[in-house]
Amino acid sequence: MATVSLDNVNKVYDNGFHAVHDLSLDIADGEFMVLVGPSGCGKTTALRMVAGLEDITSGKLQIGGRVVNDLSPKERDIAMVFQNYALYPHMTVAENIGFALKLRKLPKDKLDAKVKETAEILGLTEWLDRKPGQLSGGQRQRVAMGRAIVREPSVFLMDEPLSNLDAKLRVQMRAEVSRIQRRIGVATIYVTHDQIEAMTMGDRVAVLRAGVLQQCATPQVLYDRPDNVFVAAFIGSPAMNLYEATIGEGGRSVRIGSQEIALPDSVTVAHSGLAAFADKQVIVGLRPEHLPAASAGTTGPTLAGDVDLVEALGSELVVHFTIDAKRVIAEGAHSADAESAAISGEGVARVDPKTPVKAGDRLNFAVDTAGMQFFDPESGAAIWQ
Amino acid sequence: MRNRKRTGWHRVFNGVNIAAFFVVLFIGLPLYWLIASSFKTPLGIGVDPPQYFPDPLSVANYKSAFVQYDFGIYFRNSLIVTLAATALVLIFGTLAGYALGRLPMRGKFTMLVAFLMISVFPEIALIAPLYILLRHLNWLDSYQALIIPYAAFNLPFAIWILRNYMLGIPKEMEETGRIDGASPLRTLWSIILPQALPGIFTASIFCFTACWTEFLMALTFNISNNFRTIPVGVSQFGTIDVTPYATIFAASVVATVPIGILVFIFRKFVISGLTSGAVKG
Amino acid sequence: MTTISAAAGQSAVAAPPVGRPDTNRRKLARLGWLFAAPALIFVAGVTIFPILYSVVMSLRNVSVSGTGINMTGITGTNYSALIHSSVYRYALGFTVVYTIITVLVELVLGTVIALVLERLTTGRGWMMALLLIPWSMITVINAELWGYIYEGTYGALQAIFQSVGLGHPNVLGTPTPAIIGMMVADIWKTTPFVAIIVLAGLVMLPGDVYEAAEMDGASGWYTFWHITLPLLRPTLALAVMFRVLQAFGLFDLPYVLTGGGPGTSTTSLAVLGYDAMFKNLDFGGGAAVATSTALLVLLGCLLSLRTFRVQVGKENT
Numbered sequence: 015m016a017t018v019s020l021d022n023v024n025k026v027y028d029n030g031f032h033a034v035h036d037l038s039l040d041i042a043d044g045e046f047m048v049l050v051g052p053s054g055c056g057k058t059t060a061l062r063m064v065a066g067l068e069d070i071t072s073g074k075l076q077i078g079g080r081v082v083n084d085l086s087p088k089e090r091d092i093a094m095v096f097q098n099y100a101l102y103p104h105m106t107v108a109e110n111i112g113f114a115l116k117l118r119k120l121p122k123d124k125l126d127a128k129v130k131e132t133a134e135i136l137g138l139t140e141w142l143d144r145k146p147g148q149l150s151g152g153q154r155q156r157v158a159m160g161r162a163i164v165r166e167p168s169v170f171l172m173d174e175p176l177s178n179l180d181a182k183l184r185v186q187m188r189a190e191v192s193r194i195q196r197r198i199g200v201a202t203i204y205v206t207h208d209q210i211e212a213m214t215m216g217d218r219v220a221v222l223r224a225g226v227l228q229q230c231a232t233p234q235v236l237y238d239r240p241d242n243v244f245v246a247a248f249i250g251s252p253a254m255n256l257y258e259a260t261i262g263e264g265g266r267s268v269r270i271g272s273q274e275i276a277l278p279d280s281v282t283v284a285h286s287g288l289a290a291f292a293d294k295q296v297i298v299g300l301r302p303e304h305l306p307a308a309s310a311g312t313t314g315p316t317l318a319g320d321v322d323l324v325e326a327l328g329s330e331l332v333v334h335f336t337i338d339a340k341r342v343i344a345e346g347a348h349s350a351d352a353e354s355a356a357i358s359g360e361g362v363a364r365v366d367p368k369t370p371v372k373a374g375d376r377l378n379f380a381v382d383t384a385g386m387q388f389f390d391p392e393s394g395a396a397i398w399q
Numbered sequence: 400m401r402n403r404k405r406t407g408w409h410r411v412f413n414g415v416n417i418a419a420f421f422v423v424l425f426i427g428l429p430l431y432w433l434i435a436s437s438f439k440t441p442l443g444i445g446v447d448p449p450q451y452f453p454d455p456l457s458v459a460n461y462k463s464a465f466v467q468y469d470f471g472i473y474f475r476n477s478l479i480v481t482l483a484a485t486a487l488v489l490i491f492g493t494l495a496g497y498a499l500g501r502l503p504m505r506g507k508f509t510m511l512v513a514f515l516m517i518s519v520f521p522e523i524a525l526i527a528p529l530y531i532l533l534r535h536l537n538w539l540d541s542y543q544a545l546i547i548p549y550a551a552f553n554l555p556f557a558i559w560i561l562r563n564y565m566l567g568i569p570k571e572m573e574e575t576g577r578i579d580g581a582s583p584l585r586t587l588w589s590i591i592l593p594q595a596l597p598g599i600f601t602a603s604i605f606c607f608t609a610c611w612t613e614f615l616m617a618l619t620f621n622i623s624n625n626f627r628t629i630p631v632g633v634s635q636f637g638t639i640d641v642t643p644y645a646t647i648f649a650a651s652v653v654a655t656v657p658i659g660i661l662v663f664i665f666r667k668f669v670i671s672g673l674t675s676g677a678v679k680g
Numbered sequence: 681m682t683t684i685s686a687a688a689g690q691s692a693v694a695a696p697p698v699g700r701p702d703t704n705r706r707k708l709a710r711l712g713w714l715f716a717a718p719a720l721i722f723v724a725g726v727t728i729f730p731i732l733y734s735v736v737m738s739l740r741n742v743s744v745s746g747t748g749i750n751m752t753g754i755t756g757t758n759y760s761a762l763i764h765s766s767v768y769r770y771a772l773g774f775t776v777v778y779t780i781i782t783v784l785v786e787l788v789l790g791t792v793i794a795l796v797l798e799r800l801t802t803g804r805g806w807m808m809a810l811l812l813i814p815w816s817m818i819t820v821i822n823a824e825l826w827g828y829i830y831e832g833t834y835g836a837l838q839a840i841f842q843s844v845g846l847g848h849p850n851v852l853g854t855p856t857p858a859i860i861g862m863m864v865a866d867i868w869k870t871t872p873f874v875a876i877i878v879l880a881g882l883v884m885l886p887g888d889v890y891e892a893a894e895m896d897g898a899s900g901w902y903t904f905w906h907i908t909l910p911l912l913r914p915t916l917a918l919a920v921m922f923r924v925l926q927a928f929g930l931f932d933l934p935y936v937l938t939g940g941g942p943g944t945s946t947t948s949l950a951v952l953g954y955d956a957m958f959k960n961l962d963f964g965g966g967a968a969v970a971t972s973t974a975l976l977v978l979l980g981c982l983l984s985l986r987t988f989r990v991q992v993g994k995e996n997t
Contacts, residue, residue: 067574069703086704088580100571104593113589114579161579418796419807426810426872432836433825447834448843495719502712503705510716517727519922519981521929523950524974527737527957527967528730531749551726554719583711612818614932615950619958630820634936644828651821655813662816663809670808673873674880674915 017043018064018169018201023073025059025225033059035225036073041169044199046192048216050206051248052346056225057205058173064203065171066090078168093162094171098178099154101146101161107133108142111160132164135194151179152187159191163198170195170202176211188215209249213237221245223346238385243297243394246387247347252302252332254387255361256342259298261388265289268298268388271339275315281383287397288388296397297342299387302332305363307371308378316378319361323373333363333371335379344394437461437648444645460649469624470650473632476621477654479542480628481610484549488557488606489599495554496561496598497587501573511562518555522615530619544620545628549610557602560672564598565591601672604665611658629654731974738971742964749963758968767944768969771952776976778859778948779927782866783920789867790874795904797875798882808879811872819869823936826865827852855945858938862946866933874919881915882908921984928977949973 018041025034034056041047049057062068064075066087075083082090093114102110112129120128133139136156146154155175162170175191176184192215195202206212212219213233220230221244229241240246246254260269265288267276282288288296300317308316319335341360363379371377388397436444437460438453464470499507529548530539538544568591576586592599614630621627627635633650637643662669738758740751762768797807814822829836830851841849851861885908893903931950934940940947940955947955949969957966 065578067577067704087578092578094575094578096571096575098569098571100569100575102572102575102590102593104596117580117585161575415796415799415801419800419803422793422796422807423810425868426814429825429829429868430813432829433821436828445834448839449834449836491719491722494715498712498715502708502715504709504712504716507712510720514720514723516981517723519925519977520727520731521926521950521970521973521977523929523931523953524734524970525727525730526954527963527970528733529726531733532730534748547722548726551723554723558719583708608816612816612820614818614820614935615954619954630818630932633818633824634820642824642827644824647821647824648828651818651824654821655817658816659813662812666809666812669812670876670880673877673919674884 017041017076017078018203019074019076020060020064021074021076023060023063023075024071025056025063025068026071033225034063037222037225037227039220039227039230041201041203043201046195046202046204046215046217048204048206048212048219049222050209050212050216050219051222051228053207054224055222055346057207057222059225060222061171061173061203061205064169065092065094091168092171093165093167093169094173095155095158095162095175097174099146099158099175101154101157103146106143106145107138107149107157107160110146110157111164114161114165128164132160135163135197136160152183155179155187156190159194163194167200170198170200170204172202172204174206175204176206177208184211191215210251213249221248223248239396239398240299240387241396243299243342243389243396244344244347246299246389246396247344250301252362252364253348254299254301255305255363256297256299256344256389257337257361258340258342258391259296261288261291261294261296263292265292268296268386270298270317271337273317273337273339275317275381275383277383277386278314281386285388285397286399291388291390291397295391297389297391297394299389300361300381301385302362302364304382304385305361305365305379306382307333307363307365307369308380312378312380315381315383317381318376318378319363321371321373321375321377322360324371326367328367330364330367331369331371333365333377334360335363335377336360342391433648434652436645437652439645441643441645458649460645461653463643464646464650464653468632468636468646468650470629470632470653472625473627473629473650474653476542476626477611477628477630480545480549481607483542483546484553484610485603485606487546487550488553489603491550492554492557492561492602493587493592493595493599496558497565497591499558500562500565501568501570501591511559514555514558518552522552526615526619529616533620540621540623540626542626544626545610545613545617548616548620549613553606553609557606560602560605561595561598564595564601568594597668597671600665601668604662604669605672607661608658611654734967734974735971737963738967740964742962742967744961744963758964759972761965762968762972767947768952770944771947771949771969772972772976774859774945774947775928775930775949775973778863778930779924782863782870783924783927785863785867786871786874786923787916787920789871791878793871793875794878794882797879808876811876813872814869815873815876817869819932820936822865822869823933826861826868827937830861852938853942855942858942858946862933862937865937870923874923877915877919878912881912885911917984921981924984925977925980928973928980949976 018039020037020039023034023037024032026032037056037060039047049060051057059068063070064077066082066085066089070083074081077090077092102113105113108129111132112125115125115128129142130139133142136159138153138156138160141149141153141157146157149157155178158175172191176187179187188211204215213236216233218230218232219236221228221236223244229236229245231239236245236249240249243256247256257270261267262269262274265277265282265285267274269275305317317337319337321333321335323334325332325334365371365379369377389395390397435451435453438456438458439450440453440455440457440459443450443453443455443457498504499511525548533539533544572590572594573583573586576590581589612630613628614634617628617631618634621631629650633647633654636647636650737751739754739756741753741755741757743750743752793811797804800807832838832848832850832853835851837851838849841847849857851857889907889911890903893907898907929950930948931954934946934948934951935954938946940951944952950973953966953969953973956962956969960966
């Protein structure tokens with residue numbers, strides 16, 4: 015069985031555009047690796063280099079231990095699912111699935127057996143004689159997967175396969191894809207721009223930005239310990255609130271705007287590097303879920319904000335507030351529209367649905383300091399030790 | 400679309416329908432005249448005032464077209480030349496249309512414009528040199544004398560049409576084929592062409608019509624009776640003094656019916672071909 | 681607000697590595713040339729070379745003998761003969777004016793028909809099929825049909841004229857009626873074709889623009905003039921351009937219907953060229969006519985491209 019290994023892989027186009035910078039990544043056998051990032055970050059380019067659809071400018075690519083840089087896609091033993099499936103519309107489902115096998119001159123009985131088997135895994139048996147035009151979006155997506163599965167490749171490559179489905183279907187298919195991958199047990203590289211997809215599906219997630227790998231870790235680690243501001247802002251929805259702040263002496267407090275927040279020892283010790291930033295500026299990050307509404311029993315530090323808008327989701331209230339601090343934007347972490355609409359000093363918090371709050375109120379939030387993130391304002395790197 | 404309530408006989412006799420009726424008259428009357436006259440006797444065709452309905456109805460003209468005027472030969476020649484030229488156009492046209500539409504070549508655009516520019520040159524400018532060349536090759540009065548120029552003349556438009564259709568096919572098709580293990584030629588044959596079928600039909604019907612109706616080259620190159628095509632043959636029915644209209648019309652009906660049926664069957668493709676940008680009469 | 685851009689946090693990047701060129705792309709590009717070459721050679725061979733040959737021929741003394749065509753010297757006599765030839769000057773003017781008039785009439789009439797058909801609720805399919813028949817007819821046959829209609833003694837036209845007391849028309853024997861008669865035949869055959877193009881263009885127009893106009897209170901005529909026409913312009917422009925360029929080569933209709941007559945009143949440039957070459961065996965003169973026709977077409981092409989700002993298939997690769 016195979017693993018995929020990228021070693022300092024670069025992609026430079028003819029016009030000089032450097033799409034992928036020194037990407038090094040290892041995907042273990044059977045692992046579901048997600049490449050995520052904003053559009054143009056190079057994730058699709060990286061995937062296509064693994065597929066053999068783009069030439070590798072420099073670096074080494076290995077599949078199953080052998081160097082495949084110069085091999086054609088067919089020789090690499092990979093299978094790919096495209097964003098819009100690229101099903102052959104003039105062929106039936108059975109013919110679509112069996113096409114690659116037919117090209118390999120597999121004897122008809124073996125071919126039919128394999129196609130049937132694959133169709134069963136995907137629940138497509140009754141659709142084998144239909145043409146793609148007669149199928150629904152979800153079914154077509156399954157046919158696309160069937161085409162990939164039937165070849166029993168060493169690696170699955172998926173390029174945003176769920177992007178063309180409507181929201182509800184997408185959630186359903188997410189689980190399906192994961193289930194199927196687990197059953198087949200083949201190493202998979204999955205590209206998406208949707209960080210929720212990345213988090214829910216990936217064994218590990220690689221965050222890319224402008225062709226550079228930002229961090230590759232399990233979803234939980236990305237959430238708890240983002241390596242830099244970009245990853246912190248990109249992962250999590252609603253996005254993390256980022257502010258300019260000043261560190262107090264010894265790293266024991268942080269001042270956001272006009273408010274000072276005392277940091278417990280546990281936090282100071284965990285982020286011992288903060289001491290070097292005393293009286294200096296840092297970027298502080300607070301996830302909306304770490305800002306519950308303060309109640310009578312709250313003992314820890316609080317943050318007060320002027321409420322602009324309250325969105326009731328039923329399970330919680332999403333409170334939009336402003337404080338007198340300067341907001342930080344990680345370029346590219348959100349869509350351009352979202353960035354331009356952001357108001358200075360705005361923040362988002364997720365509070366208990368029973369909290370009595372409305373627009374115009376001034377609300378106290380209990381700060382979950384354990385979840386706070388700190389970043390060097392120049393490099394964007396997270397401050398830990 | 401505007402919804403205007405039409406009740407009763409207003410539903411039938413409104414402005415649009417009346418106008419449409421006149422359109423039908425405009426086109427239909429001369430057509431009727433053509434068809435009806437083909438059934439007139441030699442006497443009936445030249446009578447004044449003319450017979451608005453043939454009396455007696457006679458199919459003698461149809462017989463004489465074939466027996467007296469060798470129309471069968473002309474029909475055969477037109478068929479051979481048209482089918483052969485269309486076949487050539489389809490083969491070379493799909494290859495070129497595919498290349499210009501989906502393969503990464505530099506100078507694609509220039510080539511396309513060159514093809515289109517060439518296609519507007521008037522036939523008269525090419526007649527004499529082609530005649531001289533064909534004479535030199537001893538190819539005058541032959542099938543290839545027409546097949547080759549016809550194919551060459553219809554290629555630019557066919558390439559335009561085919562390229563347009565191929566552009567509409569999702570670009571991932573080649574990549575999927577590549578990953579599946581298909582060679583570029585196999586990809587073209589098994590994956591792209593079946594999806595470009597409407598374009599192939601469109602190109603075929605246009606080429607067919609153009610070849611079937613071409614006159615100048617057929618007149619100049621294939622002079623002998625054995626190789627004449629329909630347009631030339633029909634124009635030379637009769638003598639200086641006598642124009643046997645009835646027989647001419649009979650032959651015309653026989654000549655128009657097949658192409659009319661083809662165009663009717665493939666009308667969807669004709670219309671989409673006409674609106675895809677370049678238009679030839 | 682401060683922004684952290686992608687450059688922050690990255691160490692100075694060394695010059696990007698220059699790797700091997702995209703091999704598959706090169707392979708496909710070569711294949712592309714291979715695929716396109718046959719068509720290119722074929723078309724160029726049958727069109728470019730003859731055109732150049734024609735141009736050369738028009739500049740030489742050409743004589744015909746038993747063995748073939750002989751060309752000697754370089755001379756402008758063929759062209760000076762043209763300029764001095766009243767028949768040529770007439771043919772040039774006639775071809776241009778004939779084209780302009782017929783195309784204009786076809787355009788207007790065709791658009792009217794298309795507008796009518798667009799409003800039609802039933803039978804539109806059959807109407808479109810009917811419209812295609814004149815287009816698919818052989819031009820020679822069309823010429824014979826109208827020749828029969830215009831026939832002096834037993835044609836349908838003269839019968840109709842006589843029954844309404846308009847006397848006895850001699851269409852094909854008198855210059856101006858012959859020209860008009862030819863135009864009518866041409867218009868009859870080509871208008872349906874224009875109507876189809878316009879109709880197809882109309883059908884593709886977005887409906888919401890019209891709904892907005894209706895809500896704004898625009899009248900039918902205003903809507904047509906200010907919304908429909910501008911939206912139709914691209915379709916019409918290209919159709920007109922090709923129709924005009926093709927019309928400069930007018931041959932079939934005059935040759936069969938009038939033989940270029942009476943006299944030379946319906947002799948188009950192409951008929952003149954053909955007669956010169958294959959009736960008078962004056963290949964030099966005929967080539968000059970042919971070349972001048974080609975130049976005319978080229979000129980018309982450039983002019984219409986600029987006038988209509990039509991971009992021929994500019995794709996975004």
